[in-house]
Amino acid sequence: MQYKPNRLIGIFLLFVLSYATAQENIGQREKVKITSPLIDQQDQVTFNLFAPEAKEVFVQGNWNDKKQEMKKVDGVWTLTTEALQSDLYLYSFIVDQVKIQDPLNIYQMRDVNTNFSYFITGGNQSKAYTINDVAHGTVSKRWYASPTLGTTRRMTVYTPPNYEEGKQKYPVLYLLHGMGGDEEAWETLGRATQILDNLIAEGKVKPMIVVMPNGHTSNQAAPGESAKGLYPVEFMLPDVGTSDMERSFIDIIQFVESNYRVKKEKASRAIAGLSMGGSHTLFISSYLNNYFDYVGLFSAAFRLRANNESPVYTEFESNLERQKKNGYKLYWIGMGKTDFLYKIGEDYRKKLDAIQMPYTYRESEGGHTWSNWRLYLTEFLPQLF
Amino acid sequence: MQYKPNRLIGIFLLFVLSYATAQENIGQREKVKITSPLIDQQDQVTFNLFAPEAKEVFVQGNWNDKKQEMKKVDGVWTLTTEALQSDLYLYSFIVDQVKIQDPLNIYQMRDVNTNFSYFITGGNQSKAYTINDVAHGTVSKRWYASPTLGTTRRMTVYTPPNYEEGKQKYPVLYLLHGMGGDEEAWETLGRATQILDNLIAEGKVKPMIVVMPNGHTSNQAAPGESAKGLYPVEFMLPDVGTSDMERSFIDIIQFVESNYRVKKEKASRAIAGLSMGGSHTLFISSYLNNYFDYVGLFSAAFRLRANNESPVYTEFESNLERQKKNGYKLYWIGMGKTDFLYKIGEDYRKKLDAIQMPYTYRESEGGHTWSNWRLYLTEFLPQLF
Incomplete structure (x- = not known):
């Protein structure tokens, strides 16, 4: 077998397509082109959830005692928080009574018997919580x-x-x-x-x-x-x-x-x-x-x-x-x-x-x-x- | 402060209640009394999802090329698979187009950029995949x-x-x-x-x-x-x-x-x-x-x-x-x-x-x-x- 660039690129694309069909989530993400969560310079956090059929969606996070109702814009439910303190936060979405993690956020952790999505805001205290370019134990x-x-x-x-x-x-x-x-x-x-x-x-x-x-x-x-x-x-x-x-x-x-x-x-x-x-x-x-x-x-x-x-x-x-x-x-x-x-x-x-x-x-x-x-x-x- | 049994039991209950309200999922689970997934002796697997408002729910797992439609019984969507081979399986639910992990299964893992719920069936091959009472590295x-x-x-x-x-x-x-x-x-x-x-x-x-x-x-x-x-x-x-x-x-x-x-x-x-x-x-x-x-x-x-x-x-x-x-x-x-x-x-x-x-x-x-x-x-x- 000799190296044949065109053929190899073909194999390469086949590889990609194979993964894309096996992981449907990728396709959906490309189609909808949304990201969640998005943290801005003021540490206001925006959540987005593509759920065109849902009647009622809330975000429930540990920066707030109450769950907060999200608004639907073109099939995407969205909410932006106030500026949050420097910390790590856990949250879930509640979609028509079903509590779920944010499907666009792969970062999750378990607390007791529930998995939560999480994010870290900027600022001084959370610098201790992020991974920085330092020697690691x-x-x-x-x-x-x-x-x-x-x-x-x-x-x-x-x-x-x-x-x-x-x-x-x-x-x-x-x-x-x-x-x-x-x-x-x-x-x-x-x-x-x-x-x-x-x-x-x-x-x-x-x-x-x-x-x-x-x-x-x-x-x-x-x-x-x-x-x-x-x-x-x-x-x-x-x-x-x-x-x-x-x-x-x-x-x-x-x-x-x-x-x-x-x-x-x-x-x-x-x-x-x-x-x-x-x-x-x-x-x-x-x-x-x-x-x-x-x-x-x-x-x-x-x-x-x-x-x-x-x-x-x-x-x-x-x-x-x-x-x-x-x-x-x-x-x-x-x-x-x-x-x-x-x-x-x-x-x-x-x-x-x-x-x-x-x-x-x-x-x-x-x-x-x-x-x-x-x-x-x-x-x-x-x-x- | 002396030991006062009644008072201490009260503290204990307070503790429990505090956790229960902080983790709403526990309450929901108790109310609905369902478990998911359930694996029977024949390695048929039953999934359950409490989603009374949903119009259409599928389970998508890597034991099957196609997603499988679940049936709604008293607000709980359910599906039982055929007997599955001895292995570890990944799956998701698709609830009105939103792909989620099973909220009743805390066991999840990430593949590429998606988190999946998982379970392990019985049988010979999967004995190598479960944690057994042996010395651990x-x-x-x-x-x-x-x-x-x-x-x-x-x-x-x-x-x-x-x-x-x-x-x-x-x-x-x-x-x-x-x-x-x-x-x-x-x-x-x-x-x-x-x-x-x-x-x-x-x-x-x-x-x-x-x-x-x-x-x-x-x-x-x-x-x-x-x-x-x-x-x-x-x-x-x-x-x-x-x-x-x-x-x-x-x-x-x-x-x-x-x-x-x-x-x-x-x-x-x-x-x-x-x-x-x-x-x-x-x-x-x-x-x-x-x-x-x-x-x-x-x-x-x-x-x-x-x-x-x-x-x-x-x-x-x-x-x-x-x-x-x-x-x-x-x-x-x-x-x-x-x-x-x-x-x-x-x-x-x-x-x-x-x-x-x-x-x-x-x-x-x-x-x-x-x-x-x-x-x-x-x-x-x-x-x-």
């Missing part, structure tokens, strides 16, 4: 054995740029998700990888390893990532407040300290978590009361069940006293003004005040949201190690 | 420098179970994607991680490292994973046939051999790719004609552009002669009977016959599909190392 999905639970489980591990090439030992942050999350949540919704890469590149954050385990101890891994298979994900509940996460946490520390080049000392260990993960953080750091010099409670829940008499909970007061006595460098509490756990947090701070246990308190606008948890992470990280 | 997203291209790029790396704990050195398979893919394609659509875990656990495949680079050299990474940001993904074309992937491949080998515990010898290197990645494999293995003992061409394209006079292409005949002379253990060609590249493959085999270059040929049913590429991987892997 490695993100791994790794399985570890938990002798306490008698099972193997999956974690996400961030190792900083140049970790693999060097011989340096690193400090470790254990970063825990909330009740609706799993070992993928901080990586996707939390943009932890991007935040670490960007703040390390700016010299604001020390290079560190970040370990993101799965806090639902009856699951080995995120939905679809274990031998449970592709099961329908309902609301996750039974794992909360069993003390299994707290009791088995030592397995995670031991695994990390045996398998990564890390500094094995209190001054080089941090733990933080959001909501249920804040509850885990609070109880783990008091149970293992001489392990962590840095503790972060992000919109933390307190104990979520009362029917478990594990020493993790029953000895909490004395453990907390021990933690205070053993000493630490930072006990950081972040809470949004409109968070439904605000009162819980206030009571917990009173408790700490009563025993004169020092902490740093950061009150932000807003509520129980990933917007706050990403913000807290960008503020917490520079204070570590 | 680690999957990493890793950045490497390419001096030839003057940039950093992202790859997916599979390391086998116990890689991190041991001191053993492993062989390496370089596994390349097609024109519509990127460094995520073999992991998601190709189920490479599951196939490796399962076949290694069965003792059918030797533990190995699998490196899945990005074959579009003008991109650093998959859509949304580089500093290009969240751009709309159109059909990817300009990178094809530039010889950049072939010329820069040595950077990948050198990076892997400097950064992983691998055997640095021809007998421990394999390369395989599908479609465009088959073309890459063919030219890389002839250009670096004494590097690989194992070569796999899955539905391989041949040269995709004729306007590039790189020695990778112009010296192909003499390189192929050298590759033959240097020797190798396996040159495996897989092709589907109805593949649009069938004739190209036939011509290429004639070329190999003419120079008496040995190869193994596997002709399967079907065409240019992931179903075939997953199948070829399960057949190719046991022959390596």
Whole structure:
């Protein structure tokens, strides 16, 4: 077979046409020539949906409490938001009662049991969330054995740029998700990888390893990532407040300290978590009361069940006293003004005040949201190690 | 603050309600009480979509050439397929001309520039695609420098179970994607991680490292994973046939051999790719004609552009002669009977016959599909190392 340019171009076109018919979406996009979402210089965002037969279309996004009705122009439903703050946003369309992702936006992520489309606006805060031309760390999905639970489980591990090439030992942050999350949540919704890469590149954050385990101890891994298979994900509940996460946490520390080049000392260990993960953080750091010099409670829940008499909970007061006595460098509490756990947090701070246990308190606008948890992470990280 | 069971249960319920209102989908699911997809013992699959206002709903899946019309029963559109073969399937719904993923199925993956819902039927072949209770390898997203291209790029790396704990050195398979893919394609659509875990656990495949680079050299990474940001993904074309992937491949080998515990010898290197990645494999293995003992061409394209006079292409005949002379253990060609590249493959085999270059040929049913590429991987892997 000799090279025959005309023939090869023919093959090439055949290739293209083959793909075009296999992926009908491409044809539709070319026909309609619309894009969604479009973000302008003022961070006003325009959504477009080609749905000529629909009677009623809404966009529902987490920049607004209410769903917003879109207008139909030549078969294309459209809406432009006001200027949005610098952040990452999730949204859906509701087309005649059916909730869908934006068919023109391939960027999606799962929150609890729903897939959402997402976008990132410009501005200062979101610079930490975008991928920039900086050195990138490695993100791994790794399985570890938990002798306490008698099972193997999956974690996400961030190792900083140049970790693999060097011989340096690193400090470790254990970063825990909330009740609706799993070992993928901080990586996707939390943009932890991007935040670490960007703040390390700016010299604001020390290079560190970040370990993101799965806090639902009856699951080995995120939905679809274990031998449970592709099961329908309902609301996750039974794992909360069993003390299994707290009791088995030592397995995670031991695994990390045996398998990564890390500094094995209190001054080089941090733990933080959001909501249920804040509850885990609070109880783990008091149970293992001489392990962590840095503790972060992000919109933390307190104990979520009362029917478990594990020493993790029953000895909490004395453990907390021990933690205070053993000493630490930072006990950081972040809470949004409109968070439904605000009162819980206030009571917990009173408790700490009563025993004169020092902490740093950061009150932000807003509520129980990933917007706050990403913000807290960008503020917490520079204070570590 | 003392433990007050009633109060804590109240907090707990508040928690649940908060999530339930934030995630409207949960409410809808409870109201309608439907599940989709449902796979029965005979691998007949039932889809359900609650869309009471819709006039016309189709399911379009890759088990059928045509979209299939669904029937409306009490506001729920439904369809049951015939018994499907053992495989992973992608599908969408088309609701009054709008193509959507199944809102009740959280399991989705991207193919080229479209997100699809997916499911896996039972049976023998798909046992290699599901996650089973076996030891799991680690999957990493890793950045490497390419001096030839003057940039950093992202790859997916599979390391086998116990890689991190041991001191053993492993062989390496370089596994390349097609024109519509990127460094995520073999992991998601190709189920490479599951196939490796399962076949290694069965003792059918030797533990190995699998490196899945990005074959579009003008991109650093998959859509949304580089500093290009969240751009709309159109059909990817300009990178094809530039010889950049072939010329820069040595950077990948050198990076892997400097950064992983691998055997640095021809007998421990394999390369395989599908479609465009088959073309890459063919030219890389002839250009670096004494590097690989194992070569796999899955539905391989041949040269995709004729306007590039790189020695990778112009010296192909003499390189192929050298590759033959240097020797190798396996040159495996897989092709589907109805593949649009069938004739190209036939011509290429004639070329190999003419120079008496040995190869193994596997002709399967079907065409240019992931179903075939997953199948070829399960057949190719046991022959390596």
